[in-house]
Amino acid sequence: MLKKHAQFLNLLVRLSDLVVVLGAWLLAYTVRFIIWPSELVPQTTAVIANLGVALLICAIVFGGAGLYKPRRDKSFLLELGQLIKAVLLAWVVLIVFIYFTSPGFFTRSMLGIFLFLLMAGLVVERGLFRAVLRFMRRKGWNLRHAYIVGTGRLAQSTYLKLQRNSWTGIRVHGFIDTAPEPARRIVRGLPVIGSTQQLSSILEQSGVDCVFVALPSQQGDVLRKVVNELERTAVEVRIVPDLFLSRFPAQVGVGELDGLPILSLRENPLAGWPTIYKRAFDIFGALFGLLVFGLPMLAIAVAIKFNDGGPVFYRQRRISYGRRAFNMIKFRTMVLGAEEKGAAFTAPNDTRCTPLGRVLRSWSLDELPQLFNVLTGDMSLVGPRPERPEMLAKIRAEVPGFPQRLVVRAGLTGWAQINGFRGRTSFRKRLQYDLYYVNNWSPLLDLRIVIATFFRGFKHPNAY
Numbered sequence: 001m002l003k004k005h006a007q008f009l010n011l012l013v014r015l016s017d018l019v020v021v022l023g024a025w026l027l028a029y030t031v032r033f034i035i036w037p038s039e040l041v042p043q044t045t046a047v048i049a050n051l052g053v054a055l056l057i058c059a060i061v062f063g064g065a066g067l068y069k070p071r072r073d074k075s076f077l078l079e080l081g082q083l084i085k086a087v088l089l090a091w092v093v094l095i096v097f098i099y100f101t102s103p104g105f106f107t108r109s110m111l112g113i114f115l116f117l118l119m120a121g122l123v124v125e126r127g128l129f130r131a132v133l134r135f136m137r138r139k140g141w142n143l144r145h146a147y148i149v150g151t152g153r154l155a156q157s158t159y160l161k162l163q164r165n166s167w168t169g170i171r172v173h174g175f176i177d178t179a180p181e182p183a184r185r186i187v188r189g190l191p192v193i194g195s196t197q198q199l200s201s202i203l204e205q206s207g208v209d210c211v212f213v214a215l216p217s218q219q220g221d222v223l224r225k226v227v228n229e230l231e232r233t234a235v236e237v238r239i240v241p242d243l244f245l246s247r248f249p250a251q252v253g254v255g256e257l258d259g260l261p262i263l264s265l266r267e268n269p270l271a272g273w274p275t276i277y278k279r280a281f282d283i284f285g286a287l288f289g290l291l292v293f294g295l296p297m298l299a300i301a302v303a304i305k306f307n308d309g310g311p312v313f314y315r316q317r318r319i320s321y322g323r324r325a326f327n328m329i330k331f332r333t334m335v336l337g338a339e340e341k342g343a344a345f346t347a348p349n350d351t352r353c354t355p356l357g358r359v360l361r362s363w364s365l366d367e368l369p370q371l372f373n374v375l376t377g378d379m380s381l382v383g384p385r386p387e388r389p390e391m392l393a394k395i396r397a398e399v400p401g402f403p404q405r406l407v408v409r410a411g412l413t414g415w416a417q418i419n420g421f422r423g424r425t426s427f428r429k430r431l432q433y434d435l436y437y438v439n440n441w442s443p444l445l446d447l448r449i450v451i452a453t454f455f456r457g458f459k460h461p462n463a464y
Helices: 002-035 044-064 076-101 108-138 153-164 196-206 217-230 273-308 355-362 370-376 389-398 402-407 427-439 443-456
Strands: 144-149 170-177 190-195 210-213 236-239 253-257 260-264 313-319 325-331 380-382 411-413
Touching: 002 044, 002 108, 044 076, 076 108, 144 153, 144 196, 153 170, 153 210, 170 196, 190 196, 196 217, 210 217, 217 236, 273 325, 273 355, 273 370, 273 380, 273 443, 313 389, 325 370, 370 411, 380 443, 402 427, 411 443
Parallel strands: 144 170, 144 210, 170 190, 210 236, 380 411
Antiparallel strands: 253 260, 313 325
């Protein structure tokens, strides 16, 4: 019955897409040649003939682009990306066909209007279709029923994620343990149905149509046996790799090389156009910052020089993008020769700080000269804070995952800082927030962090 429902929904989506193509074509013709009159109007037979070609091309391209594959566990954004690529490809193929068959009958403006209407119509149609499906699934219709093979942390995490993303319509009914005699009968409020040794009989009796295999990497032999056993059944099989609970907190990219699936654990999130955008954002932001804080910085420099006659700036070696070292510039806040005995973290009421230095540190004003570091490209406006080279070996040994912070430039401010993790706070917590920024970078996130810095990034109790 479930297969019949899936086939019916698939057919319904295909027909809906073709209706949108039909409507976009006729509306584009109406706008271009009726609402916006033209001396040259294509013949009715040409309009109908090319409409048939458009419907055929869209049906073939959309199917080949995977728009009709099951997408129950895919977000709308992923579907939207596929949809845009498919529409553009179909549109280009259509233009080429029309150019060689009837170049005099259709203007570029009509085809441009058709593209806009087709894109907008399909986005609205697919969005409405998903909304209707979500409503149905909340009412208990159009559900997929699943078991999870495994009872450990990975299996429980899989269950919780499926619960949180109820829009998938996947309902988990229980767990299947790998032990011959399961030690637990209840996991996360669901029953442990039995052991993988009775996997085939369990699935035959249950009637579930989907199985999630969520076994830790240490059980590789068991995983192969389970997959071999599942090949004898008709259920859908989805394997959850043991990556998300391991020491790889970065997002995992899935690629393919000549049919070979490849998981990418180390991808630079700023590769490509984001690098250009972020560098432009840094330059304009740093120039704007110097314009705003230029006079206060000049006043601070004069005050430091007048205080003890020593140098205004303090240059400190730090590590940034690609483990490259650079000289980070700060206003000098300590007495001369403060680090003769070696580098050390500052502490409350640190005797090495000058009275003026304590004020500058408490309001983070000593960091303002780093705007010059941003201009020279050593730093970014937003990113993980840079660490000192002498601290790097110790941090890497004690905190796994730290090197992942180094795939982006160090920042003047960051996600960890505006959330209160600065100074002598938990480095592991800071790392979690830094990795969140690395994995979820976007232009809007950068802008959000910069704005938040003005409200909660300057004054902080751990700034001393």
